[in-house]
Amino acid sequence: MNLSIRLKAIVDLIDEKASVADIGTDHGYIPIYLMENKLASKVIASDINKGPIDIAIKNLKEHNITLGVETRLGPGLKTLSKGEVDVAIIAGMGGNLIASILEDSIDIAKEFNYIILQPAQHQEVLRKYLYESGFKIITEKVVFDSDKYYHTMKVTKGNDTQYENEVHYYTGRGELNTRSNDFKGYINEKIKSMEKIIKYTAKSEDKSRYEYLSNLIKEFKEVKREYDL
Ligand SMILES: C[S@@+](CC[C@H](N)C(=O)[O-])C[C@H]1O[C@@H](n2cnc3c(N)ncnc32)[C@H](O)[C@@H]1O
Incomplete structure (x- = not known):
């Protein structure tokens, strides 16, 4: 599977063979890419809506991914238990929604080795939330894709500089x-x-x-x- 520029910017930040949760997976492209390229030991593909989960299941089948990806239906990080995976990805939602997903499951969010975030808009709201809530940005990158600029951040728990x-x-x-x-x-x-x-x-x-x-x-x-x- 070939990923778009912005989705490639996300997977490029995964730096070891980790267990990954893709929150708001929608089409399931990230789980497919991670498994096809042996970049993850397992992936939990999670979404709040059944429609996207059904599409992800169909796409996984079409790419012959039968092992290593589990789909889950539910809001945000609520489909995970604490420490269940090393890495979480939350992309394609607004900065406000991403911040509330983290806040609603703060104990789980602080347990990941790192989280990769790519807001579709309002990255400034997300950066404010991260700074005020005990997360630090390890690395970040802006990419241009389909007429839009996307900010991708790799974050972990910790105190960032002001x-x-x-x-x-x-x-x-x-x-x-x-x-x-x-x-x-x-x-x-x-x-x-x-x-x-x-x-x-x-x-x-x-x-x-x-x-x-x-x-x-x-x-x-x-x-x-x-x-x-
Ligand atoms: C625009 S798609 C983004 C898909 C993919 N992550 C990407 O970046 O291309 C947003 C997805 O997030 C899901 N979603 C919205 N709110 C959510 C929430 N609170 N928890 C989990 N998934 C959510 C939607 O159902 C939809 O499938």
Whole structure:
């Protein structure tokens, strides 16, 4: 199975033959890839909805994966017991939902060797939650896939260093010095899109939103200048 750029960014962060839970597995592509490439000893493919689980089962069959993957139906990490797997993956949901999945099963979340997170949006909400809730980001990477930038983070329990500015919850700190094309692209596109939004915000009466956005644009531009992005 060939994975999309963003899903490949997730599996690339698995650095040993681990037991893995893929939470919100949907199509089951990650479990299939992990087993086909012998990157995991076992995978639990879990989803809150029956439809996706049925699709994952069908896709697993089509790829002749008969051993090593177990499907489970239920919310978040509730389908797992403490210490059952080494690694969890939670991807393709919003940053708010990922944060609440971690918070709802905090004991289980803190037992993983590490967790790989890839929010579909609101990565800043997730980074704030992680910082405030005793998780630290070990590594992070931005990739561009199908017209969108995705932030992938490998996290574990621990205390992270304080974030200097609001902008860093959006950009993360791990890529500031790598100056990868996708990271640069994210910074420049975000500045452009915020400059469009602020025009409408200025016309409305939402003063605090306007101030938040204009400060954020300023901070993004400082990051762009400081790191030559
Ligand atoms: C957009 S898909 C993402 C699939 C895959 N993880 C990816 O990144 O391509 C989101 C999946 O998460 C599932 N989901 C949503 N909320 C969930 C929750 N609280 N617990 C487990 N799965 C959830 C949905 O049913 C859906 O299959």
